[in-house]
Amino acid sequence: MEKQIKLDHGSGGMASRRLVESLFLKYLKSPVLAGMQDSAVIGSVDGRMAFSTDSYVVDPIFFPGGSIGDLAVNGTVNDLAMSGAAPVCLSLSFILEEGFQLAQLEAILQDIARACGHAGLDIVTGDTKVVPRGKADKIFVNTSGIGQIPEGINISPSRIRQGDAILVSGSIANHGATILAERLGLDSNDVLTSDTCPLNHLAAAILETAPDAVHAMRDPTRGGLATALWELAESSGCCFEIEEEAIPVEPPVRAVCELTGIDPLYLANEGRCIVIAAREQASTIRELMRSVEQGSGATVIGRVTGNRAANVILSTRSGGSRLIEPLSGEPLPRIC
Amino acid sequence: MEKQIKLDHGSGGMASRRLVESLFLKYLKSPVLAGMQDSAVIGSVDGRMAFSTDSYVVDPIFFPGGSIGDLAVNGTVNDLAMSGAAPVCLSLSFILEEGFQLAQLEAILQDIARACGHAGLDIVTGDTKVVPRGKADKIFVNTSGIGQIPEGINISPSRIRQGDAILVSGSIANHGATILAERLGLDSNDVLTSDTCPLNHLAAAILETAPDAVHAMRDPTRGGLATALWELAESSGCCFEIEEEAIPVEPPVRAVCELTGIDPLYLANEGRCIVIAAREQASTIRELMRSVEQGSGATVIGRVTGNRAANVILSTRSGGSRLIEPLSGEPLPRIC
Numbered sequence: 001m002e003k004q005i006k007l008d009h010g011s012g013g014m015a016s017r018r019l020v021e022s023l024f025l026k027y028l029k030s031p032v033l034a035g036m037q038d039s040a041v042i043g044s045v046d047g048r049m050a051f052s053t054d055s056y057v058v059d060p061i062f063f064p065g066g067s068i069g070d071l072a073v074n075g076t077v078n079d080l081a082m083s084g085a086a087p088v089c090l091s092l093s094f095i096l097e098e099g100f101q102l103a104q105l106e107a108i109l110q111d112i113a114r115a116c117g118h119a120g121l122d123i124v125t126g127d128t129k130v131v132p133r134g135k136a137d138k139i140f141v142n143t144s145g146i147g148q149i150p151e152g153i154n155i156s157p158s159r160i161r162q163g164d165a166i167l168v169s170g171s172i173a174n175h176g177a178t179i180l181a182e183r184l185g186l187d188s189n190d191v192l193t194s195d196t197c198p199l200n201h202l203a204a205a206i207l208e209t210a211p212d213a214v215h216a217m218r219d220p221t222r223g224g225l226a227t228a229l230w231e232l233a234e235s236s237g238c239c240f241e242i243e244e245e246a247i248p249v250e251p252p253v254r255a256v257c258e259l260t261g262i263d264p265l266y267l268a269n270e271g272r273c274i275v276i277a278a279r280e281q282a283s284t285i286r287e288l289m290r291s292v293e294q295g296s297g298a299t300v301i302g303r304v305t306g307n308r309a310a311n312v313i314l315s316t317r318s319g320g321s322r323l324i325e326p327l328s329g330e331p332l333p334r335i336c
Numbered sequence: 337m338e339k340q341i342k343l344d345h346g347s348g349g350m351a352s353r354r355l356v357e358s359l360f361l362k363y364l365k366s367p368v369l370a371g372m373q374d375s376a377v378i379g380s381v382d383g384r385m386a387f388s389t390d391s392y393v394v395d396p397i398f399f400p401g402g403s404i405g406d407l408a409v410n411g412t413v414n415d416l417a418m419s420g421a422a423p424v425c426l427s428l429s430f431i432l433e434e435g436f437q438l439a440q441l442e443a444i445l446q447d448i449a450r451a452c453g454h455a456g457l458d459i460v461t462g463d464t465k466v467v468p469r470g471k472a473d474k475i476f477v478n479t480s481g482i483g484q485i486p487e488g489i490n491i492s493p494s495r496i497r498q499g500d501a502i503l504v505s506g507s508i509a510n511h512g513a514t515i516l517a518e519r520l521g522l523d524s525n526d527v528l529t530s531d532t533c534p535l536n537h538l539a540a541a542i543l544e545t546a547p548d549a550v551h552a553m554r555d556p557t558r559g560g561l562a563t564a565l566w567e568l569a570e571s572s573g574c575c576f577e578i579e580e581e582a583i584p585v586e587p588p589v590r591a592v593c594e595l596t597g598i599d600p601l602y603l604a605n606e607g608r609c610i611v612i613a614a615r616e617q618a619s620t621i622r623e624l625m626r627s628v629e630q631g632s633g634a635t636v637i638g639r640v641t642g643n644r645a646a647n648v649i650l651s652t653r654s655g656g657s658r659l660i661e662p663l664s665g666e667p668l669p670r671i672c
Contacts, residue, residue, distance in 0.1 A: 039386040039421065
């Protein structure tokens with residue numbers, strides 16, 4: 001087998017077929033995918049369906065804690081999970097640069113297969129295009145996903161109510177700080193790793209036990225916790241009050257942020273979620289989140305108040321307060 | 337509004353939001369998309385579902401008869417239609433190069449909206465990433481789609497039988513020849529245009545009237561008619577005999593092929609299909625195809641014989657015959 005991607009691999013002819021058969025199907029084991037048709041035919045989905053898509057252009061493609069492969073699976077799984085859906089299957093589409101190392105593609109496929117295993121679902125259909133050298137940067141990945149929303153689940157910012165508790169599933173900004181440190185060539189002694197992980201098991205844990213109490217969920221990816229909270233406040237028309245002291249930020253993440261002057265509230269997370277839940281059940285939900293590996297750092301960071309316009313107010317460590325704005329500008333391109 | 341794509345537009349913050357609200361939602365009118373959630377929540381799909389994905393990297397992005405926008409919609413609609421599914425909805429994901437002209441993005445969105453209108457379905461969820469100048473070539477588009485396979489429809493190469501008729505829906509190689517002519521700077525006096533179009537209405541026309549008679553369908557995109565026929569023969573284990581004289585090739589397409597030495601059998605089509613159908617109903621199917629705009633050039637080009645191993649044999653104009661091989665190599669990168 002060749003060592004590099006050639007234009008032939010994107011031709012739709014024999015070289016494409018060899019790439020799929022010898023490499024992709026080696027790791028992606030779905031019998032539907034192995035049928036190699038242009039569409040996957042899958043069973044019916046009972047009830048409402050969730051459908052999501054994301055393209056991934058992260059740079060570097062490998063980083064502590066994961067790769068573009070993990071991100072591509074977890075990101076779409078998480079978008080589905082945040083709508084209350086149980087992910088059913090994914091599609092996978094590559095845009096490869098001529099000359100891309102097949103060994104790197106193989107490592108990415110291994111990550112994709114492992115991430116699919118963790119999330120408990122299959123890649124069922126795919127596509128590969130190759131562009132000449134210099135027309136793309138190594139590899140871009142798109143995943144789209146289908147999920148099934150169980151009967152009785154209704155997750156929407158419109159359900160957010162005065163008094164609701166605001167929780168996060170763990171420490172924030174790990175993914176963004178990890179990418180930032182890699183780009184700057186900082187030696188983090190392996191203490192910094194991306195938080196990329198699937199959130200569907202966490203979502204299922206709380207939705208199965210307390211379906212009515214969970215009003216909204218969101219994974220704060222690009223734009224970070226601040227932008228996600230601002231969007232939820234804006235969609236719900238409610239005011240959120242957040243305690244800076246309650247927001248978990250790990251010391252190495254804080255160190256990178258201090259060095260670069262970037263606020264961790266605006267750095268991307270790829271395996272964290274915000275849950276907005278009925279106040280009376282906040283501690284139940286927190287404990288349910290903590291019972292799942294991906295939610296072991298779950299904590300309440302604030303509450304919804306009804307006495308003002310849609311806003312996010314941060315009570316700072318120093319005793320002051322400030323309004324949280326959504327991200328403007330782009331501090332860190334190609335974060336995911 | 338700015339005139340060019342900036343890195344901010346891919347930040348997930350305010351600039352991303354402005355781009356979606358001011359430009360994308362201007363043309364893409366789905367109420368589900370307008371909800372701007374990370375996942376679209378759609379109704380249930382009764383029965384079996386089809387799921388397909390494709391990324392589009394065509395160069396040039398605008399060409400006679402269409403653009404990357406038309407291709408991205410029609411390509412995924414056609415993959416769904418070829419599995420017997422009625423397309424339900426699409427996702428849309430952009431990877432944009434910093435500096436890409438917003439006027440070009442707007443023209444592409446108009447094409448996407450118009451193509452969705454022709455196919456009769458909506459974009460319900462999407463994503464936009466921006467990479468720095470030089471890290472991608474202008475614009476790459478991914479669409480993924482969900483379709484619903486009606487009860488009683490069973491389209492599969494495994495249903496191909498000895499005696500079946502092999503039809504194509506119209507003249508071949510128009511898309512490939514158009515892109516080739518554009519790249520070579522040939523002046524085609526507007527006689528060459530891409531065949532890009534949605535095939536779902538054509539597929540529905542034949543499947544509604546003669547569901548049992550349609551055994552397999554395939555749109556011969558990358559790799560052309562030759563590769564698609566070879567794959568169908570291989571999957572079915574049957575021998576196909578094709579008459580070169582019966583395959584419609586328009587004179588300007590033939591002229592480009594003769595000039596470049598590229599066989600039209602290997603050039604991409606983006607709005608044509610192969611239909612393999614029971615012999616007794618071949619003329620009914622041909623007339624049903626002709627009754628739809630996208631199948632007005634439908635014709636029988638050959639038949640399935642059972643007397644040899646899986647093969648495609650072409651009876652040439654000169655009275656000889658040759659074995660058709662699938663595409664090897666890549667005569668024309670970035671065709672779609």
